[in-house]
Amino acid sequence: MWEKEYLEKISKAKLEWEEKFKNSKERDGKFETDSEIPIKRLYTPLDVKGDYLDKVNFPGRAPYTRGIYPTMYRGRVWTMRLFSGHGTPEETNKRWKFLYDNGETGFSAAVDALTFNGIDPTNPDGSPEVGTSGVPLYCIDSLFALTEDIPIDKISVALVVEPFTSAPVCSMYFNMAKMRGYDIKNLVGTTQNDILTMTVGYIPYKNVAPNHLLRLACDFIEWTVAMKNVPKWHPINFTGYNYREGGIDAVQELGFVFASACSHIDNLIERGWKVDDFVGRLAFHLAAHKDFFEEIAKFRAARRIWYKLMTDRYESKDERNHGFRFHIQTAGSSLTAQTPLVNIIRTAIQGLEATIGGCQSLHTNSYDEAICLPSEEAALIALRTQQVLSDETRITNTVDPLAGSYYVEWLTDEIEERVWKYIEKIEKVGNIAKALSTGFLYKEMRDAFHRRQARIEKGEEIMLGVNKYAVPYDEVTDVFRTNKEAVKIEQERIRKLKERRDNAKLERILDDLRKVCEKEENVMPVIMEATKEGATVGEICDIYREIWGIWDPPLAI
Numbered sequence: 001m002w003e004k005e006y007l008e009k010i011s012k013a014k015l016e017w018e019e020k021f022k023n024s025k026e027r028d029g030k031f032e033t034d035s036e037i038p039i040k041r042l043y044t045p046l047d048v049k050g051d052y053l054d055k056v057n058f059p060g061r062a063p064y065t066r067g068i069y070p071t072m073y074r075g076r077v078w079t080m081r082l083f084s085g086h087g088t089p090e091e092t093n094k095r096w097k098f099l100y101d102n103g104e105t106g107f108s109a110a111v112d113a114l115t116f117n118g119i120d121p122t123n124p125d126g127s128p129e130v131g132t133s134g135v136p137l138y139c140i141d142s143l144f145a146l147t148e149d150i151p152i153d154k155i156s157v158a159l160v161v162e163p164f165t166s167a168p169v170c171s172m173y174f175n176m177a178k179m180r181g182y183d184i185k186n187l188v189g190t191t192q193n194d195i196l197t198m199t200v201g202y203i204p205y206k207n208v209a210p211n212h213l214l215r216l217a218c219d220f221i222e223w224t225v226a227m228k229n230v231p232k233w234h235p236i237n238f239t240g241y242n243y244r245e246g247g248i249d250a251v252q253e254l255g256f257v258f259a260s261a262c263s264h265i266d267n268l269i270e271r272g273w274k275v276d277d278f279v280g281r282l283a284f285h286l287a288a289h290k291d292f293f294e295e296i297a298k299f300r301a302a303r304r305i306w307y308k309l310m311t312d313r314y315e316s317k318d319e320r321n322h323g324f325r326f327h328i329q330t331a332g333s334s335l336t337a338q339t340p341l342v343n344i345i346r347t348a349i350q351g352l353e354a355t356i357g358g359c360q361s362l363h364t365n366s367y368d369e370a371i372c373l374p375s376e377e378a379a380l381i382a383l384r385t386q387q388v389l390s391d392e393t394r395i396t397n398t399v400d401p402l403a404g405s406y407y408v409e410w411l412t413d414e415i416e417e418r419v420w421k422y423i424e425k426i427e428k429v430g431n432i433a434k435a436l437s438t439g440f441l442y443k444e445m446r447d448a449f450h451r452r453q454a455r456i457e458k459g460e461e462i463m464l465g466v467n468k469y470a471v472p473y474d475e476v477t478d479v480f481r482t483n484k485e486a487v488k489i490e491q492e493r494i495r496k497l498k499e500r501r502d503n504a505k506l507e508r509i510l511d512d513l514r515k516v517c518e519k520e521e522n523v524m525p526v527i528m529e530a531t532k533e534g535a536t537v538g539e540i541c542d543i544y545r546e547i548w549g550i551w552d553p554p555l556a557i
Contacts, residue, residue, distance in 0.1 A: 002045045010045055030460065034291035035249035037414055043406035049413060055304075056409070059399040063307040065300050065412065066400035067358040068323030073396035078354075079361040080386045081106030081158065081327070085135035086373050087483035088490065089145035092135040096150060098376060104383055106361060108158040109146060110134040111169070117205040118165045118541025121490040126205075131486035133373070134160070137169050138490060139497050139536045143176040153182055157189040158237070162198035163217040164207050166191050167523050168540040170220065171531040174230065190234035190283050190327075193217050194242070196260055199436050199553060200445050201242030208544050209551040210433035215520065216544075218267045223524035226268065226278040234283040236264065237327070244287040245333045247449035250298045251415060255422030256441070257284060258305060262423075263432035265314060275314040276321055284326040288350040288357070290334050295350075296402060297411035299357030302326065304416055327361035328354035335370045337473045338465030343367040348385050355389055356402060362386055368480065375480035439554035446556040494536060501534035509533060510543060517547040 002010075031039045040047075049055075057063065060070030069075060082104060084095045096107050112134040114126040120138055121130045130136050137143060137159075147157075161169045170191050174184045195213045198204055207213070217236060224230040238261050240253040248256070261282060268278055286302070288295050306324035310316040330350035335343040344367045351364045364382040366374035374382070390396060402408045429435045436442075455461040462468050483489070509530045516526050527540060 002048070007046060014042075014044060014046065033250070033294040033411070034289060034461075035251045035294060035415070035418070037294070037411070037418070043410055045406060047406050047410040055413075056403060062311075062319075062322060064303040064323050066403050068303065068325060068360075070399075072358060072399040073355070073390075074399070077390045077396055078359055078386075079106040079156070079327075080104050080383060080390075081108050081156075081361050081363055082366075082374075082379055082382055083108045083110040083160065083329075083363055084374075084379070085110035085112070085133075085160075086480075087131045087135075087486050089135055089137065089142045090148075091131075091483060093146055093148050093150065095376070095379070099379060099383060100150075100155070102380060102383055103387060106156050106158065107150070108160060108363070109137070110160045111165075112136045113205075114138070115165060115169065115537060116162065116202070117207065118168075118537050118544070119205070120494060120536050120538030121487055122494060123538060127487050127491075130490050132482050136486065136490050137161075137172070138538065139494060140172040140176055140531055140534065141493055141497055142490075143169075143172045147173075147176065152177060152189075153186065155188075158192070159189065160192045163193055163195055163213040163220070164198060164204075164541060164544065165537055166193040166220050167216060167527045168531055168535070168537045171524065171528045175528065175532045184230050185228070186232065187230055188232050190237050191220065192239055192285070193220055193236040194239040194260070194285075195432060195436070196256060196441070197239045197242040200246065200256075200441050201239065203555070204551070204553060206545060206550050208548040210436040212544070212548045214263065214267060214431070214433045216523065218264055218271070219522045219524055221264065221278055221282075222268060222271065222273070223522055225281045226273050229524075231281075234281050235278075237283040237285045239285040241285050241287040241329045243445065244289065245331070246445050247333075247452040248445060249448065250289065250291070250294055251418045251422055252444065252448060253287060254298065254302055254305065254415075254419045255426055257286070257302075258309065258419070259423050259426040259435070260432045262309065262313070262427070266431065269314075275310075275316050276318040279310070279314070279316065280318065280321040284324065286326050286328055286359075287331050288328050288354040289331040290346075290350070292349065292353055293402075293408060293411060294415070295353040296357045297408055297415050299326070299328075299354075299359065300400075300408075300412045301416040301419060303358075304412075305419055325360045327363070328357070328359040329363040330354070330365045332365050332369050334463075335365060335367070336463060336465050337370040338471045340367050340371060342464060343370070344381060344385070347382065348388070351385055351389055352393075352395070355395060356400075358400060372480045373482065375478060378480075437554070439556060442554055442556040497534050497536070506530065506533045506535055510535065510539065513540065513543050514547060517543060 056065045059067035085092050112131050113129045115137045119126040177184050221235040224233045224235040238257045240257040244253045303324040307322050310322045330347045347364050354362050364385045366378035366382045368378045429440045465471050513526045
């Protein structure tokens with residue numbers, strides 16, 4: 001990027017500077033990023049390699065290092081989307097309306113553990129967990145209650161369900177929309193549908209093996225986007241955030257995400273589709289963690305990696321599919337139950353990383369997340385944090401303001417190089433289903449968790465209130481409690497549904513689903529029929545278990 005003669009001049013001056021200040025003292029400790037990338041004292045033009053137009057270029061131009069749109073936030077600020085979900089669909093609907101009235105621009109329904117794992121509230125194994133970790137969405141009636149008086153034709157809705165339950169829950173949503181008179185071809189939203197969130201992000205309960213989860217995820221992508229049934233929908237959201245919360249670093253996060261994305265793309269190409277038939281609607285959900293500059297460099301590197309995957313590996317012809325669009329969530333694992341108001345500061349800084357890094361959508365965590373589900377007050381402060389960034393700081397005035405920083409450009413290159421090597425490491429094991437079934441990814445998660453825990457115990461990674469300026473757990477913050485009556489309410493909802501539906505007709509449809517699963521055909525058409533007739537999430541997922549069996553994940557401890 002610089003003339004040779006000028007670089008020689010800088011090199012000479014740098015040597016003189018180093019000689020003059022060679023005895024200057026530095027603090028004890030390691031100077032490295034969260035991903036253990038060693039950091040030098042100083043960065044200069046000597047550290048910036050390559051041609052500007054080739055490696056960085058302008059916003060909206062390949063390789064999109066500086067952003068996927070030419071104007072970025074000068075044209076439109078990011079979508080402000082907080083996760084919501086607790087108690088009952090009616091209570092979550094109330095929270096959605098509260099946040100919408102206060103300026104939220106995208107809805108997100110985080111589901112409870114039963115919905116996540118395909119279990120009905122009548123199942124004694126899970127009934128105590130109804131509505132405690134998210135919104136229960138067990139049947140089509142739940143989706144009607146969740147969206148009551150919500151303009152789902154004007155605002156995007158994210159359904160945070162995984163491959164095991166994405167088909168039943170989303171088909172309920174689509175059927176609900178049809179019954180309300182909407183054309184589902186115009187619906188805008190996202191389904192998480194991420195095989196890794198289902199496995200390494202959380203410990204699954206009575207789920208099927210990874211090869212079946214991969215196929216279910218791709219069934220949904222195929223039916224919504226490739227077949228153009230819901231063409232504006234984002235049928236999968238590769239959620240690096242969730243596995244990052246388990247202890248992996250920034251390089252591993254992108255490695256997991258892109259290796260998984262490639263496995264899904266490969267599966268759909270094997271089905272006979274072209275990459276440009278569907279890839280433009282794939283979505284990504286990354287973390288904004290504690291290392292300010294590394295996270296910004298990670299987002300810039302991710303855009304460059306995606307561009308190269310699209311053009312070099314998959315030979316995509318549609319330029320609209322070459323830009324890497326992503327949602328960001330601030331790091332829940334960085335928050336503490338000790339002095340939780342400090343979490344507001346952490347979240348604000350991480351939100352700054354996300355927006356300076358060029359995200360399209362942002363979720364700022366609530367300050368009480370380490371204690372409970374977000375209270376109304378905490379959720380409002382999280383939303384106001386984003387609004388301060390967008391309305392008061394003027395960071396939206398220019399695109400990619402840290403471009404040209406010798407450190408940021410060097411770190412972007414370094415992260416990109418390491419991510420490519422890590423993707424190669426994963427793909428040597430096989431596709432993402434093979435990497436799970438062999439236990440490889442579980443071992444990677446285990447080792448990363450132990451490394452991070454050791455750093456915290458040694459004080460190398462500081463958590464204020466925990467291993468520095470330690471204080472007891474907070475006893476002042478009000479703990480938000482979910483509805484104790486939720487289990488009875490949801491069991492009654494299911495009872496009423498089963499009373500009014502045509503059970504004989506539904507059983508014939510469920511028999512068809514068994515045949516579809518045995519033949520390994522796309523499950524979506526028959527599941528659309530089943531949920532329209534009142535099938536529950538548990539009834540559909542029980543057929544998956546019946547036909548494909550239950551997988552015992554090779555956990556590494």
